[in-house]
Amino acid sequence: MSSGLSPWERVQFARHPRRPYTLDYIGCLFDDFVELHGDRLFADDPALVGGPARLAGRSVMVLGHQKGRDARENALRRFGMPRPEGYRKALRLMKQAEKFGLPLICLVDTPGADPTLPSEERGQALAIATNLLEMSRLRVPTIAAIIGEGGSGGALAVAVADRVLMLENAIYSVVTPEGCASILWKNVALAPEAAQSMKITAEDIWRFGIVDGVVPEPAGGAHADPARAMLELGMALRDTLDDLDGSYGRGATLDVERLLSDRFDKYRGIGVFDEG
Amino acid sequence: MPIRDFFHRRGAGSPDIPDDLWARCGNERCRDLIYSREFEKNLRVCSKCEHHTRLSARARIAQLLDPNSFHEEDAELRPGDPLGFVSDGQPYRDKLADSREKTGLEEAVLCGTGRIEDVAMRALVADFGFMGASMGSVVGEKVARGVERSVQDRLPLVAVCASGGARMHEGIFSLMQMAKTAATLARLAEAQVPFFALLTDPTTGGVTASFAGLGDVLLAEPGALVGFAGPRVIEQITKQKLPPRAQRSEFQLEHGMIDLVVHRRDLRPTLGRLLRHYSPPTAYAAGGPSRNGKEA
Ligand SMILES: [Zn+2]
Numbered sequence: 185m186s187s188g189l190s191p192w193e194r195v196q197f198a199r200h201p202r203r204p205y206t207l208d209y210i211g212c213l214f215d216d217f218v219e220l221h222g223d224r225l226f227a228d229d230p231a232l233v234g235g236p237a238r239l240a241g242r243s244v245m246v247l248g249h250q251k252g253r254d255a256r257e258n259a260l261r262r263f264g265m266p267r268p269e270g271y272r273k274a275l276r277l278m279k280q281a282e283k284f285g286l287p288l289i290c291l292v293d294t295p296g297a298d299p300t301l302p303s304e305e306r307g308q309a310l311a312i313a314t315n316l317l318e319m320s321r322l323r324v325p326t327i328a329a330i331i332g333e334g335g336s337g338g339a340l341a342v343a344v345a346d347r348v349l350m351l352e353n354a355i356y357s358v359v360t361p362e363g364c365a366s367i368l369w370k371n372v373a374l375a376p377e378a379a380q381s382m383k384i385t386a387e388d389i390w391r392f393g394i395v396d397g398v399v400p401e402p403a404g405g406a407h408a409d410p411a412r413a414m415l416e417l418g419m420a421l422r423d424t425l426d427d428l429d430g431s432y433g434r435g436a437t438l439d440v441e442r443l444l445s446d447r448f449d450k451y452r453g454i455g456v457f458d459e460g
Numbered sequence: 461m462p463i464r465d466f467f468h469r470r471g472a473g474s475p476d477i478p479d480d481l482w483a484r485c486g487n488e489r490c491r492d493l494i495y496s497r498e499f500e501k502n503l504r505v506c507s508k509c510e511h512h513t514r515l516s517a518r519a520r521i522a523q524l525l526d527p528n529s530f531h532e533e534d535a536e537l538r539p540g541d542p543l544g545f546v547s548d549g550q551p552y553r554d555k556l557a558d559s560r561e562k563t564g565l566e567e568a569v570l571c572g573t574g575r576i577e578d579v580a581m582r583a584l585v586a587d588f589g590f591m592g593a594s595m596g597s598v599v600g601e602k603v604a605r606g607v608e609r610s611v612q613d614r615l616p617l618v619a620v621c622a623s624g625g626a627r628m629h630e631g632i633f634s635l636m637q638m639a640k641t642a643a644t645l646a647r648l649a650e651a652q653v654p655f656f657a658l659l660t661d662p663t664t665g666g667v668t669a670s671f672a673g674l675g676d677v678l679l680a681e682p683g684a685l686v687g688f689a690g691p692r693v694i695e696q697i698t699k700q701k702l703p704p705r706a707q708r709s710e711f712q713l714e715h716g717m718i719d720l721v722v723h724r725r726d727l728r729p730t731l732g733r734l735l736r737h738y739s740p741p742t743a744y745a746a747g748g749p750s751r752n753g754k755e756a
Pocket residue numbers: 485486487490491492506507508509510511
C-alpha cells in the first residue's frame with residue numbers, strides 16, 4: 185500500500201512511465217485478443233485500442249486509452265489523448281459488444297481528449313457527447329477501470345459503466361491539475377495545489393461514491409511491481425464480472441432492463457446541492 | 461414576476477437595460493457607439509459589424525420567448541460545496557455569493573416553460589455571467605430535471621447554451637454531470653421529444669461535450685465560439701497561433717458539426733418553424749407522438 189502519499193505524489197505515480205498501460209494489461213490478463221482498427225469514417229487512432237478477447241474463459245470486448253513508452257511511440261499515440269476517431273472507434277466496438285452480447289471492459293488512462301485543431305475540425309465534443317449517451321444505454325454489462333490518469337471528458341467518454349474501479353494510485357479529475365492551475369490561477373506551477381484542492385485520489389473519489397471499488401497496488405506503486413499490479417486488476421475484473429452476473433444474470437438470462445435502469449439511476453443520482 | 465417588471469426594478473447600473481443613452485459594441489475591433497434604444501431594438505447586435513453581444517439569461521428569455529410566457533421551474537436549487545474548494549484564498553461559497561450579487565441569479569442556468577411563436581416549449585437558458593456558465597451539480601440537475609419533465613409532458617426542449625465547461629470548484633461531481641445529462645437525453649430521444657440546442661458565444665468544454673452537443677438540431681449564433689478545447693489551451697499545447705475564425709460557428713457549420721448559423725433576429729422564426737415541424741399539435745391531443753395520423 186502507498187498510503188501517506190500527497191495528491192501530487194499520486195499524480196506522479198499515476199503518470200509513471202513504467203506503470204502498466206492498457207496493452208500491458210490486455211497482454212497479461214486476457215487471452216486471444218484481436219485488436220480491431222478504425223472508426224470507418226476517417227482514420228484509426230492508436231491512442232485508443234481495443235477488440236474482443238477472453239477473460240476468465242469468456243469472450244468480452246476490451247478497449248482503453250494507450251500511452252506510448254517513448255517519444256517515438258508517443259508521437260503516434262499522442263500520450264493517450266484520443267482524437268474523435270478514437271472515440272468513434274470505441275463506440276463502434278461498444279456497439280459490436282452489444283450486438284454479440286459481450287461484456288464491455290474499458291481501461292481508462294488519459295490526461296484528456298486531444299486538444300488540437302484537427303480534433304476540433306472533426307467534432308471532438310460531439311464524439312464524446314455521443315459516447316456518453318450511448319454508454320448510458322448499452323445493453324450489455326459494462327466495467328470501467330481507471331488504471332492511471334482519468335482526465336476529464338476524454339476519460340468519461342469510455343467510463344459510463346455499471347461498475348467503475350480505480351487503482352489505488354490512479355487519479356480521476358474534471359481537468360488535469362495543470363489545467364486547473366492554469367485556468368484558475370494562471371500559473372501551471374501551482375498544479376500540486378490544484379491536485380490537492382480538486383480531490384482526485386482514489387480515496388476521495390471512492391468516498392464521494394463515484395467509483396465502486398479501489399484496487400490495491402503493490403508497495404511503491406504499480407510501476408514498482410507491474411506483474412503484481414496487473415494480477416490485482418485481473419482479480420478485481422473477474423470479481424466484478426461475477427458480481428454483475430450474480431446481480432443481473434448472464435447470456436440469455438441477463439435482465440437488461442434492470443441493468444439499464446440501475447445504470448441510469450447510478451449516474452442520475454450524482455450531484456451535491458440544496459433544495460430551497 | 462413578469463420579465464419586464466424585473467428589468468425595470470433593477471434600476472440604474474443594470475447590465476440588462478443600460479440607462480445610458482449610448483451603448484458600445486463588444487467587438488474589440490469595432491467598439492462602435494450605438495444609440496441604446498436602437499441597440500435594444502437590434503437585439504443587441506451591432507448595426508455596424510453585426511457582432512452579437514452576449515446576453516444574460518433574463519435578457520435572452522425576454523428576446524426569444526413570447527412576452528410574459530416564461531414560468532420558471534426548479535428555481536429552488538442551490539449549489540453545495542462538496543470539496544470545500546478555496547481558490548486564491550476565496551472559498552467557493554463566497555465566489556457563489558459574488559456571482560449571485562453580480563447576476564441576480566441563483567445559478568448559471570434558468571429552466572422553465574414558455575412559448576416561441578405561440579408553440580409551447582421548455583427552455584434551459586445559460587447565463588455566462590454566472591461563473592462562465594460552468595456546469596456543476598446544479599446546472600446538471602436543472603438540465604436533467606428539465607429533460608425529465610419534457611419526457612413526461614412532451615414539451616419540446618430548447619437549450620440556449622453558453623459555457624466555459626465543467627466547474628472546477630466541484631471537481632469530479634462536475635465531470636459526472638456530463639454523464640447525467642447525456643443519460644437523461646437518451647430517454648428524451650426514446651420518447652421522441654425534440655431537443656434543439658442553440659449554441660451561443662462561447663460554448664465549450666464539458667457542456668459542448670455533453671448535453672449541448674446532443675441536440676436533434678444544433679443552431680449557433682454568428683461568430684460564436686463553439687468547441688471542445690478553448691483556443692488558449694489549443695495554442696498552449698500546440699504552440700501555434702490558431703487561424704482567426706477557427707472554432708467559430710461558421711467553421712463548425714463548414715465542418716458539418718452544426719446545422720445552422722442563425723442571426724439573432726431570425727432565431728424566433730427559425731425555432732418557431734422547427735418546433736412546428738417536430739412537434740405537431742396532434743401529438744399532444746393524442747397524448748403521444750403520432751405519425752401520418754396514425755397513433756404511435
Ligand atoms: Zn460593432
